[in-house]
Amino acid sequence: MHEQDRCGILLANTGTPAEPRPHAVRKYLAKFLSDPRIVPMNRVGWWFILHAFILPKRGRASAEKYAAIWTDEGSPFAVAHDKLQHALEARLQEEGFDVVVRCGMSYSEPSVHDAVRDLKKGGCTRLVVLPLYPQSAHSTTGAVSDGVQRALRKERWDVPLTFVDNYHDNGTYARAIAASIKHAGFNPDSDDKVLFSFHSIPLTDIEEGDTYELQAGASSLHIAGELGIDRNRWTIGYQCRFDKGREWLSPYTTDVLARWAEARVGRVFLVCPNFAVDCLETLYDVDHELKPYYYDKIKETGGTPHEDSLVYVPCLDRSRAHVRVLADVLRPHVEGDR
Known part of the structure; x- marks a missing residue:
């Protein structure tokens, strides 16, 4: 980069409630479920259904789930992003880059707008946006793009912008996920199986050109290759x-687990490659929904589930491996004319 060229990096993600209480969860869900990219029907009709039926019920139920994963530090999702922000900035600065890193959330605080404003005030002359979704989708990466454009208009900031749409085929990312699976105890030379569990999306998005499914498949194939396992050892x-x-895009994770319970397969290692940071869908859903479901299915077949019949592989989260991945993804876009 030129001497006066300071690069602002925005790490973007979905968000988290401010606290595990019904009113805070309703506030978060109201913003999330009002996004035009999420709304499943006519917006006027949806507004009534959302506020009259969904938020009152889901706010209470989701608050109980968030309370189950909350830590003394606060939201594990928010804490991880704060750690990532500082660690990534320090790493890139150690490499000689003049960068400022900020996190911004599409539906909670700090918002994408907050991050853009901070980067502008920090004297950044270029902006690189990295949504923390390795596989892009209209409803995730697209929402970040919408938010960034709104923020730039509000700030009246005409700045050179690089938007990193996805990093599903990045080699460092695939190796890091593979290493995390092995670290969780997966043995490539055993009958252990890997279940790559991705967040589903509506089929209408795919029909409109969303390449999320293709990226999910490519990522899984690459990670399995790093593990050195054949196709019969893993699925999606x-x-x-x-x-x-x-x-919605299928097969559903529950259907795969039911089929594997019937087949009496070995240990199942469940990994969620499209979640960069552990969140409600991983921290709660796996332990409280998917794992009990799988164990019940094993019992229905006359089998006896063991403690490690299903092993969850944590997201890269705030790890040094994750910082290496993000630095590797960002480095070509930060180098500029350096």
Whole structure:
């Protein structure tokens, strides 16, 4: 970079409630579920259904789930992003880059707008946006792009912008995920299996050109290659359907688990490669929903589940490996004319 060229880096993600209480969760969900990229029907009708039925019920239920994963430090999701922000900035500065790193959330604080404003005030002359979704989708990466454009207009900041749409095929990312699976106890020379569980999306998004499914498949193939396992040792499932009124990308993770319970497979290592940071969908759903579901299915077949019948592989989260991945993804975009 030139001497006066300071690069602002925005790490963007979905967000988290401010606290595990119904009113805070309702506030977060109201913003999330009002995004035009999320709304499943006519916006006027959806507004009524959302505020009259969904938020009152889901606010209470989700608050109980968030309370189960909350830590003394606060939201594990928020804490991880704060650690990542500082660690990534320090690493890139140690490499000689003049950078400022900020995190911004699409639906909570600090917002994407907050991050953009801070980077502008920090004297940044270029902006690189990295949504923390290795596989891009209209409903995730697209929402970040919308938020960044709104923020730049509000700040009246005409700055050179690089938007990193995805990093699903980055080698450092694939190796880091593979290493995390091995670290969790996976043995490539055993009958252990890997279930790559991705967040599902509506099929209408794919019909409109979303390449998320292709990226999920490519990532899984690359990670499996790093593990050195054949195709019969791994598969893909999708979790977190939002509603049942639309068709969603499948097979569902629960269906895969039911099939594997019937087949009496060995240990199952469940990893969520499209979640960069552990969140409600991983910290709660795996332990409180997917794991009990799988163990019940094993019992239905006459089998006896063991403690390690299903092993969850944590996200890269705030780890040094994750910092290396993000630095490797960002480095070509930060180098500029250096």
